[in-house]
Amino acid sequence: MKKIINHPADVVDEMLDGMVYAYPQYVRRLEGLNVLTRTKAPTEKVALVSGGGSGHEPAHGGYVGRGMLDAAVAGAVFTSPTPDQIYEAVKAVNGGRGVLLIIKNYTGDVLNFEMAAEMADAEGIRVEKVVVNDDVAVENSTFTSGRRGIAGTLFVHKIAGAKAESGGTLDEVKAVAEKVIANVRSMGMAISPCTVPEAGKPSFVLKENEMEIGMGIHGEPGIQREPIQTADRIADRLLEKIFDDLRLSPGDETAVLINGLGATPLMELFIMNRRVAEVFAGKGIKIVKTYVGNGMTSLEMGGCSISVLKLDDELKQLLGAPAETPAFVQF
Amino acid sequence: MKKIINHPADVVDEMLDGMVYAYPQYVRRLEGLNVLTRTKAPTEKVALVSGGGSGHEPAHGGYVGRGMLDAAVAGAVFTSPTPDQIYEAVKAVNGGRGVLLIIKNYTGDVLNFEMAAEMADAEGIRVEKVVVNDDVAVENSTFTSGRRGIAGTLFVHKIAGAKAESGGTLDEVKAVAEKVIANVRSMGMAISPCTVPEAGKPSFVLKENEMEIGMGIHGEPGIQREPIQTADRIADRLLEKIFDDLRLSPGDETAVLINGLGATPLMELFIMNRRVAEVFAGKGIKIVKTYVGNGMTSLEMGGCSISVLKLDDELKQLLGAPAETPAFVQF
Amino acid sequence: MMKGSLKSAMEEIASAIKANKDYLTDLDREIGDADHGINMARGFDAVMAKLNSAEPADLSSGLRQVALTLISTVGGASGPLYGTAFLRAGKTVRQGDMLNPKLALSMFRAAVDGVEERGKAEEGDKTMVDALEPAYRAFEDTLKSGGDFPECLEAARDAAKKGVEYTKTIPAKKGRASYLGERSIGHQDPGATSVWIILNALLQYAQKIHKEQ
Amino acid sequence: MMKGSLKSAMEEIASAIKANKDYLTDLDREIGDADHGINMARGFDAVMAKLNSAEPADLSSGLRQVALTLISTVGGASGPLYGTAFLRAGKTVRQGDMLNPKLALSMFRAAVDGVEERGKAEEGDKTMVDALEPAYRAFEDTLKSGGDFPECLEAARDAAKKGVEYTKTIPAKKGRASYLGERSIGHQDPGATSVWIILNALLQYAQKIHKEQ
């Protein structure tokens, strides 16, 4: 394992300090905890708390700031944070109008956030939660854990964040978050693995000509391993699954995120985006806004995901609203 | 070679289309050329043109927009663009107040931009050029090609861009660009190589425990190969060389860029930044602004560079000025 | 186990988990995210640090401390699940209660119920429940037919092992491995495996105590 | 070479460059950025496409076309340098001039001067100049002592080869390899190597023409 780190056990702690040193104008760290909150805590607004395992940087600390999250809780690498940390985050940012927890659908995240919510509840803090499950690679079924939450989560942060910033109530913020979740679909793929620092070896091994389709963001295997194809065929492949699940008609408006998983050159993401834009144009579906970059990564995994969000007027307006965080600035 | 591309010969062309599809609000492509210019061409200002080989994304097209560049010219991967393309870019963005070429110090870039300048000159367009040479890894000497230009170039784009936006004359814009160049120093390192798509194999091979110190941004070998060390020692190592060359005193104000080379997790860049911030604090040198991210990459190379810019009041104000480009937004 | 202490029992578990850290992580690499051993080791290290800093007053408060420590250090799916198991087991014990096989049986039941309530998994979902449920039944049966503590634990451990083997034959329906669907068949569930390792450690411990008496 | 044409001469060069594309790129990987062969092949492919689309009126305008095509397709350091070389060589030829060894000598000098002016390198800097200068001197000497065209070119090529070998023994002072300092010693300069390949291709061509006459 080759990494630019000090000790594998210290990566999360040192990374959080490094983030605070870099962006003191946006984030500060709760003393002794793996929680970043806004430097200037807004009062009188619904607070948004998200988080998850580390290794997805800039998620989630990079999205703490005006117009997005109020706090982000960082677990060990690829391991959901613990309830006590989440609970401290909730307490720190609760301004009296309630707190929304934005959770990605993994058993670990759901259980830990749930326990934190119970703790907050016991203290009389009003907490609601939404669970993001945008990954169409995974079959949905009431008998299983359901679909995973991946990069589409960023649209939830952005839009629910804008709603909260504009003075929405907890119920309203939750409702718009649910609306995003109902309208966002993603799917990813990988061509090279990542290595959890404490594990010391790659989470999977691909042959020189193989790719993994339906890849998650924790180095979990995808749904299928197959020979690598051209960027255009990969984009078609991912979009096909997305379109199977998210019905879109000519004239519909969407936002698209081409997300790099950590080691994918931006060049390749743009080549993917070219195909995506052409496929959408061919179908007469409008892309109102495109984001390309490493928004939610998987350490140094090579690969990417496509997320598509179907917009209505409310979502469009909130997506376009200003935001100012370490990883996302828009005016 | 494993990449998310279509054909190796098409990567630059398709990437540029993908960028324009993603950011129509910021950039457009000159018909038939590998040149991106601002979508809304400002008139009545000095125009800034930069560029270089492709593979450094988001450089340079990602910095075209308000407050930074007016045009970026993309060569083949890691190969300086040709004079005809640069000349077309100059013609397209010249608004009558002259054009500044921002060149990184590589023989190829210097020669091709020089020829383009001669062509523009012959057409009566006033062109000036600055050559960025921030890489302290390379010994400077009048008998050699001098130091390379690497990630510190982004400070030149930002600050000269702000000066031009504020109405500065060509001489003033050139002067402030020269001031940045005189005050910025960088140094990089790599732990894993990159592969030029058309070459098909990695530009160098490192053993499992090796790193390359003084790495450039084209897969060129660095100045020394040695056993990999901790992030803290690496940061110390790079800073030492930078401080040897850029004399800083307690109380001095600086801006810092921790730049990822393409495959380095943001986590690792933040761990580097933690050490950098602590070293600066120890010396009593102020960091007014920190940037962390993949600002100037080398395809999927693993590694990073540190750039330090010594500020005065003028540089500080211009660095803080607003900018809005695909890869850099600041208000 | 009368002469035993919670601390020495937990020591036995902690060292077994440590010894199997890479094994559990490797299992999780196959069908999960390669962290189960790391998570468990971090948790039980913290438990030992906690118990070493101040020995708990009694079994009930000791188990509560173990539970809260696991909850606040393990993370992932296994943290809340094991945490809930120890929390519920602790709640079953009244202040001053001494451990005996009958009490252990109701603690065991409470723990398994806790895991199932939290995780909403049932047998056949390829989770730790596939080791816990058969282990509980074997413990119960052995106790009913007059077995002593070590015998009950031995039966429980062996049943857990069978449950672990069973997980190899089924697709996962809960937890991270469920995303793999049919591809998870043939792989052994890491959480079921850690249940078996813990029961084995408890058995080792009970046998030691038994001999000493 | 009287019966020859610029197009067929360039064809000989283009195919030699193509055949050595990987070789030149591999050399550049050692001390540069692994693109010299790719750059040169792209350039000479474009040159052939250009010359095939419309045969130039005469040698002078043909060389100008070759130069402009190289300048607009090669990029990097070698593009402007080879472009300037062909541009200057072309300027030496007056309209209607037929190629002869004496004219070739002054074209050669003009080309080398062009490279040196643009690149500001001199012999011993480990660049294409280290092949060009000795090659020019050998051409000149052979011509002075009465050699014919193929003989002049053969001497030039052999001298270029020696220059290529010499580049292995010195550190680079110009171009990308100069960043390596002493580490560049032991490696052969890619640009000097492509000079040698081009001269060899020209020799092959001249020998063919010579035989035909």
Ligand SMILES: Nc1ncnc2c1ncn2[C@@H]1O[C@H](COP(=O)(O)OP(=O)(O)O)[C@@H](O)[C@H]1O
């Ligand atoms: N819903 C559930 N109910 C019971 N056990 C579960 C459930 N989900 C996961 N598990 C157990 O947790 C184990 C994984 O634990 P761990 O790797 O530490 O957490 P994570 O999956 O969050 O990385 C699985 O092997 C499985 O036995």
Ligand SMILES: Nc1ncnc2c1ncn2[C@@H]1O[C@H](COP(=O)(O)OP(=O)(O)O)[C@@H](O)[C@H]1O
């Ligand atoms: N200043 C110079 N003068 C003459 N030749 C040079 C100079 N700089 C570089 N070269 C030649 O160019 C060659 C490299 O060409 P190429 O790889 O195509 O360009 P780049 O270095 O821009 O990638 C070197 O091997 C060297 O012979």
Ligand SMILES: [Mg+2]
């Ligand atoms: Mg996990």
Ligand SMILES: [Mg+2]
């Ligand atoms: Mg090059």
Ligand SMILES: [Mg+2]
């Ligand atoms: Mg796991």
Ligand SMILES: [Mg+2]
């Ligand atoms: Mg080169």
